[in-house]
Amino acid sequence: GVRTVMVPHAKVYPDPLTSYGHDILCLGHPLQGGDVLDLDSQRMPWAPLHFGEARQAPPAVPQPLATLGIVLNAVSLNCMCIVDVQAYLDGLRQLRAWCAAQGVACRIRCRPNGSVMSLLGEALGVTDAELVRDQEGSIADFGRACGLVLGYDVPTSGMLELLAAGVPVLQALFRRLGPQEWRALDADVVPQRMLGDLLPQLAQFRSDPLALWRFGHQQAARCAAGAAAA
Numbered sequence: 337g338v339r340t341v342m343v344p345h346a347k348v349y350p351d352p353l354t355s356y357g358h359d360i361l362c363l364g365h366p367l368q369g370g371d372v373l374d375l376d377s378q379r380m381p382w383a384p385l386h387f388g389e390a391r392q393a394p395p396a397v398p399q400p401l402a403t404l405g406i407v408l409n410a411v412s413l414n415c416m417c418i419v420d421v422q423a424y425l426d427g428l429r430q431l432r433a434w435c436a437a438q439g440v441a442c443r444i445r446c447r448p449n450g451s452v453m454s455l456l457g458e459a460l461g462v463t464d465a466e467l468v469r470d471q472e473g474s475i476a477d478f479g480r481a482c483g484l485v486l487g488y489d490v491p492t493s494g495m496l497e498l499l500a501a502g503v504p505v506l507q508a509l510f511r512r513l514g515p516q517e518w519r520a521l522d523a524d525v526v527p528q529r530m531l532g533d534l535l536p537q538l539a540q541f542r543s544d545p546l547a548l549w550r551f552g553h554q555q556a557a558r559c560a561a562g563a564a565a566a
Contacts, residue, residue, distance in 0.1 A: 405482035427510030479503035
């Protein structure tokens with residue numbers, strides 16, 4: 337009969353919870369995407385929690401898109417929820433090919449213990465040195481070295497750190513995600529784009545630095561509004 341307050345391990349609740357009918361209040365990040373559910377798909381009581389993040393403003397001066405970062409989720413890394421691994425790799429190939437054609441540097445960040453490292457090396461020709469370089473430092477350090485960062489496939493809570501650092505981010509999809517896969521991040525703050533829709537937007541950011549600047553500042557304003565309500 338004791339009331340329970342639960343704080344998530346990674347600031348958001350992407351998966352259903354086992355409630356056992358207890359009175360549990362879930363506290364999560366204000367940019368949580370969607371309701372917190374129990375195993376019976378019933379909505380759990382939830383309230384936004386301020387995690388004390390020090391927010392930084394995006395760049396004050398518009399800059400052309402010179403470096404594109406791609407962040408891979410740990411779940412995607414180990415192919416646990418992906419049926420078509422080839423399609424997963426083909427999407428990354430498409431993004432890297434676009435960067436090469438546009439003269440944009442492409443950096444990929446993944447966890448060193450993930451099986452994706454060997455896949456990236458074999459299928460995409462990414463060297464071990466490149467992968468190790470882009471794992472060094474914090475994810476915010478990685479983001480600040482990029483003009484824009486894409487989450488790829490299932491969103492990762494690491495994107496919250498990028499948003500706090502003032503880095504503009506988008507979620508790139510090669511397939512439609514299920515509700516439990518996308519709900520980690522508010523899609524109104526971090527738009528989700530299928531690759532066919534994403535590449536024209538990247539081209540706009542490449543040709544029009546002001547478009548990227550506007551996007552980053554609008555995203556930062558939505559993040560600040562969420563933090564103010566927590």
